Amino acid sequence: MSTPLISIRDLHVEFPHRRTVVTAVRGIDLDIHPGECVAIVGESGSGKxxxxxxxxxxxxxxxxxxxERFDVNGxxxxxxxxxxxxxxxxxxxxLVLxxxxxxxxxxxxxxxxxxxxxxxxxxRGDRKERVRELLRTVHVPEPERRAGQYSHQLSGGLRQRALIASAIAGGPPLLIADEPTTALDVTVQAQILDLLAERRAAGETLLLISHDLAVVARLADRVLVMRDGLIVEAGETGTLLSAPDHPYTKKLLKAVPSAATRGRQLSGTGSTASIEPSAEAVIEASGLTKRYGKHTVVQDVDLTVRRGEIVGLVGESGSGKTTVAQLLFGLVAPTAGSVRFEGADWTGVPERRRRALRRRMQFISQDPLSSFDPRWTVRRIVAEALPRGAVVEPLLERVGLGADLLDRHPRRLSGGQRQRVAIARALAPRPSLIICDEPVSALDVSVQAQVLDLLADIRATDGTALLFISHDLGVVHHLADRVLVMHDGAVVESGPIDDVFHRPQHDYTRALLGAVPTLEAL
Amino acid sequence: MIVLRRLGAGLVVLWVAATAAYLALLAAPGSTVDSIIGDGADTPLIRSQIIQEWNLDRPAVVQYLDYLWRFGHGDLGRSYLLQRPVRDVIGDQIFPTVKLALAAAGLGIVLAVLLALTTRRPWSRRVSSTAELVLVSTPPFLIGLVLLSVFSFQFGLFPVSGDRGLAALVLPAITLALPVAGVLTQVLRDGIDRALEEPFVVTARARGLRERAVLARHALRHALLPAVSLLGWLCGTLLGGVVIIETVFGRPGLGQVTLQAVGSEDMPVVLAVVVFSAAAYVLLNTAADLALLVVDPRLRASTS
Structure with a gap:
C-alpha cells in the first residue's frame, strides 16, 4: 500500500482552561490512504x-x-x-466547514x-480565469456573475459549492469536510453529497465528519465512531452499519427514526403505546393565506388536527411551515381564511376572547433557550405555566427530569434537558394541542430519540394532539399519523403517513423523499 | 432616493439647530443693544440709531423669520463686536481649525488601526489597553499642558503657540488625537476579537493565510463596522476639543472666535458657529452611513 496521507497514533488534544484541563481527544489512531473516503461519526462533544x-x-x-506518531504526507x-x-x-x-x-x-x-x-x-497565470474554472468544477452556474457576488446573495447550496471550490483551489490531495451538509435542506444536501461523491470518484481523498450516519453511509469506505474523545468502533462502512459490534454504535443506529421504527421506542427496547385518534377536530383551518405585500408566504392551506392525533407538517426552509404555525397560534392574522380551535372561532375574534382558550394550545420551538428568561430557574419557568400553588416536581418527573435541576438556570442545562423543560412548560396547562416547530432539529440523535419517545408517550397517555413541524422526513415518518407536505407556501400533498411516504403522488414529494439519505438502502 | 432622504433630514437638523440657538440667545439676559454697543460710547441717540440699523424694533417673530430667510441665502449677518460680515470672520478662522481637526482625526485613526493590529499578544495588549484607558479619561487640556511643558519648554522642539508652519500643528494635533485613538483602538480591538471568533476565520486560516493577513484582510474590515458608526461622535469630540486646544496652544481658529463671541453675546457669530457645527455633524454622519454601505455589502442589499 502507498504511504498514507495521514498516519496518527495515540493522539491526545487537551485545552487547559484556568486550573482544569478539558480533554477533547484522548488517544485515537487514524490512517488515511490516498483515494479513500474515511468518515468520523459522533455526537456533539465527541471530539470529531x-x-x-x-x-x-x-x-x-x-x-x-x-x-506517538503524527505523520502528514510521510x-x-x-x-x-x-x-x-x-x-x-x-x-x-x-477544509470545508x-x-x-x-x-x-x-x-x-x-x-x-x-x-x-x-x-x-x-x-501562476490568470487568477480570475482559474476561479471561474473552479466554480465550474463544483457546478456553479454562471461562474462569471457568481464570482462577483457575496455569500449572502447566494442560496445555501451555491454557497456550500463555493466553499468547496475554495477548499480545493490549492489542489490539495486531502479534502476535509466537517458537517458539510448539516445546515442544508434535504434536496440541497443530496446535491452536495453528489458533488462530494463525484470528487471521490475522481480519485480524491476525503475525510468526512458528521453526526449523521445516513449521510456518511453513501460516501465512506470506512467509518470511525467517536464518543468522548475515543474511537469506540471502526470498520468498513457496510459491515459497521449492518453488524455493529459496540453497544454505542448499536444504540446510535437504533436511535435513527424512520418508517421502520414506527411504534417502537428509539431510546429503549419497548414499543410506544398508541391510541386511536377521535374524529373530533381540535383545530381546523381552512383556506389559510398570508401575504406580505406582493409576497404570498402561505397559500390556501387547509389543515385539521383531531384529538389525540399527531400531524406532521414537512417542507424545506422557506416553504411556509413556520408561518402556518404562527397563523394557527394566532400570532399573526391571516390575509384570508379562518381557524376554529376547540369548536370556537379563533381568527377574527379579539384577543380578549381568545385568552381563555390560549392555555389549551401550547408551543415548543427549536431553540428553547431563547424562549426562557435566562435569569429564571427551571422551577420558576415551569411554575409560571401552572396554576398558582401547584407543585412542579411531578411534571418534571413526567418529562424525565430529576428534582436536582429545579434550581438551575437554563444556560446550565444540556440541549436535551432544555427541550424537556420546554415540554414540561407546554404540558403544564393541560393543553389539547401542542404545536412543535422543529423540536428535535438541534439535538443529537440519541437525545432526539429520547425526546421523540417522550412526545409519543405524552400523546398516548394524555391524549394531547401534536402538530409536528419538521424538515426531517424520517422523524415525521416515525411519529406522525398523517402528514402534509408544503412547497412554496402551498400544501402539495396530504394524507395518512404511509400513503404519502410510500406512494407519493406529487412530484415534489417524490423529489423530497428521493433526496433523503437512508441507512436501509445499504 | 436614500441620498435625498438624508439631505432632507440634514436640512431639518440644521433648521432645528439654528432655531434652538436663536431661542437660547433670545432668552439670555442683557439686551442686544448692550451687546452691540459693547465698550463703545452709550448715548440715547446711538441707541436709537442701532435699533434702526439692526431692525431691533420689529417683533421677535419677524426678526426670526428674517434671520432664517437671510441664512437660507447664505447671508450670515454682521458681527456685533467686530462690525464685519460673519462670513468673513468665520472664513478667516475656519482654515486653521479644519486643518487641526483633520490632522488630529487622521493621526487618531492611523494610530488606532496600528495599535489594534499590532498589540495582539497578551502583554502588549495589556500595556496598550491601560494606556488607552488613561488617555480616554484624561481631559485634553491636561494632555496639552503636559506635552507643552515637555516638548516645548523642556526640549524646545516645537513652538509654544501660534500657527506658523507644520511644527506648530504637531502638538495640538497629537493632543486632540490621543483620546480619539484611545476610544477607537478599544472599539477596533473588540471588533477584531469578535471577528476572530467567527467560523470564516477558521476557513481563512485553513487556506494557509498568515496571521497578519487574517487580521488585515478579514478581521480588520469587520472591526471597522462599529468604528465607522463612531464618526459622528468623533466629529463632536473634535469640535468640542478644538475650542479648548486652540486656547491652550494660543492658536487662531473657530474655537477662539466662538469663545469670544459667547463671552460678548455676539449673536450672529454664535449662531453661525452653531449652524456650522451642526452642518459638519450632519455631513460626517451621512459620510459614515455611506462608508458603511461601502464596507458591508449586506447593507447594500437591504437598501436597494
Whole structure:
C-alpha cells in the first residue's frame, strides 16, 4: 500500500482552561490512504471536529496536542513550526466547514475568497480565469456573475459549492469536510453529497465528519465512531452499519427514526403505546393565506388536527411551515381564511376572547433557550405555566427530569434537558394541542430519540394532539399519523403517513423523499 | 432616493439647530443693544440709531423669520463686536481649525488601526489597553499642558503657540488625537476579537493565510463596522476639543472666535458657529452611513 496521507497514533488534544484541563481527544489512531473516503461519526462533544482541525494544525488557541506518531504526507508533523503548518493548509489539505454563510467572509466576494487561496499558494497565470474554472468544477452556474457576488446573495447550496471550490483551489490531495451538509435542506444536501461523491470518484481523498450516519453511509469506505474523545468502533462502512459490534454504535443506529421504527421506542427496547385518534377536530383551518405585500408566504392551506392525533407538517426552509404555525397560534392574522380551535372561532375574534382558550394550545420551538428568561430557574419557568400553588416536581418527573435541576438556570442545562423543560412548560396547562416547530432539529440523535419517545408517550397517555413541524422526513415518518407536505407556501400533498411516504403522488414529494439519505438502502 | 432622504433630514437638523440657538440667545439676559454697543460710547441717540440699523424694533417673530430667510441665502449677518460680515470672520478662522481637526482625526485613526493590529499578544495588549484607558479619561487640556511643558519648554522642539508652519500643528494635533485613538483602538480591538471568533476565520486560516493577513484582510474590515458608526461622535469630540486646544496652544481658529463671541453675546457669530457645527455633524454622519454601505455589502442589499 502507498504511504498514507495521514498516519496518527495515540493522539491526545487537551485545552487547559484556568486550573482544569478539558480533554477533547484522548488517544485515537487514524490512517488515511490516498483515494479513500474515511468518515468520523459522533455526537456533539465527541471530539470529531477537534480531530479534523488538528490535522491542519488548527486545533484552537491554547490546545495541547500530543501523539506517538503524527505523520502528514510521510513527514513528522510533531516537529512542524507555524510556517510549515501554514504551507500544508490549503496546499495539502482543504477544509470545508458547516454553513458557508458564516464560513465564507460575508464582506468579501466569493471570487475574492477563492482567489485568496490561489494567491497564498502562488498560483501562476490568470487568477480570475482559474476561479471561474473552479466554480465550474463544483457546478456553479454562471461562474462569471457568481464570482462577483457575496455569500449572502447566494442560496445555501451555491454557497456550500463555493466553499468547496475554495477548499480545493490549492489542489490539495486531502479534502476535509466537517458537517458539510448539516445546515442544508434535504434536496440541497443530496446535491452536495453528489458533488462530494463525484470528487471521490475522481480519485480524491476525503475525510468526512458528521453526526449523521445516513449521510456518511453513501460516501465512506470506512467509518470511525467517536464518543468522548475515543474511537469506540471502526470498520468498513457496510459491515459497521449492518453488524455493529459496540453497544454505542448499536444504540446510535437504533436511535435513527424512520418508517421502520414506527411504534417502537428509539431510546429503549419497548414499543410506544398508541391510541386511536377521535374524529373530533381540535383545530381546523381552512383556506389559510398570508401575504406580505406582493409576497404570498402561505397559500390556501387547509389543515385539521383531531384529538389525540399527531400531524406532521414537512417542507424545506422557506416553504411556509413556520408561518402556518404562527397563523394557527394566532400570532399573526391571516390575509384570508379562518381557524376554529376547540369548536370556537379563533381568527377574527379579539384577543380578549381568545385568552381563555390560549392555555389549551401550547408551543415548543427549536431553540428553547431563547424562549426562557435566562435569569429564571427551571422551577420558576415551569411554575409560571401552572396554576398558582401547584407543585412542579411531578411534571418534571413526567418529562424525565430529576428534582436536582429545579434550581438551575437554563444556560446550565444540556440541549436535551432544555427541550424537556420546554415540554414540561407546554404540558403544564393541560393543553389539547401542542404545536412543535422543529423540536428535535438541534439535538443529537440519541437525545432526539429520547425526546421523540417522550412526545409519543405524552400523546398516548394524555391524549394531547401534536402538530409536528419538521424538515426531517424520517422523524415525521416515525411519529406522525398523517402528514402534509408544503412547497412554496402551498400544501402539495396530504394524507395518512404511509400513503404519502410510500406512494407519493406529487412530484415534489417524490423529489423530497428521493433526496433523503437512508441507512436501509445499504 | 436614500441620498435625498438624508439631505432632507440634514436640512431639518440644521433648521432645528439654528432655531434652538436663536431661542437660547433670545432668552439670555442683557439686551442686544448692550451687546452691540459693547465698550463703545452709550448715548440715547446711538441707541436709537442701532435699533434702526439692526431692525431691533420689529417683533421677535419677524426678526426670526428674517434671520432664517437671510441664512437660507447664505447671508450670515454682521458681527456685533467686530462690525464685519460673519462670513468673513468665520472664513478667516475656519482654515486653521479644519486643518487641526483633520490632522488630529487622521493621526487618531492611523494610530488606532496600528495599535489594534499590532498589540495582539497578551502583554502588549495589556500595556496598550491601560494606556488607552488613561488617555480616554484624561481631559485634553491636561494632555496639552503636559506635552507643552515637555516638548516645548523642556526640549524646545516645537513652538509654544501660534500657527506658523507644520511644527506648530504637531502638538495640538497629537493632543486632540490621543483620546480619539484611545476610544477607537478599544472599539477596533473588540471588533477584531469578535471577528476572530467567527467560523470564516477558521476557513481563512485553513487556506494557509498568515496571521497578519487574517487580521488585515478579514478581521480588520469587520472591526471597522462599529468604528465607522463612531464618526459622528468623533466629529463632536473634535469640535468640542478644538475650542479648548486652540486656547491652550494660543492658536487662531473657530474655537477662539466662538469663545469670544459667547463671552460678548455676539449673536450672529454664535449662531453661525452653531449652524456650522451642526452642518459638519450632519455631513460626517451621512459620510459614515455611506462608508458603511461601502464596507458591508449586506447593507447594500437591504437598501436597494
Amino acid at each position: 471536529s477537534v480531530t479534523a482541525r488538528t490535522l491542519v494544525g488548527l486545533a484552537g488557541p491554547g490546545a495541547v496536542v500530543r501523539s 513527514r513528522d508533523a510533531r516537529q512542524f513550526g507555524e510556517e510549515q503548518w501554514r504551507r500544508l493548509r490549503g496546499g495539502f489539505a482543504g 458547516q454553513d458557508a454563510l458564516v464560513s465564507l467572509d460575508p464582506l468579501r466576494t466569493v471570487g475574492a475568497e477563492i482567489g485568496e487561496v490561489l494567491r497564498v499558494h502562488g498560483h
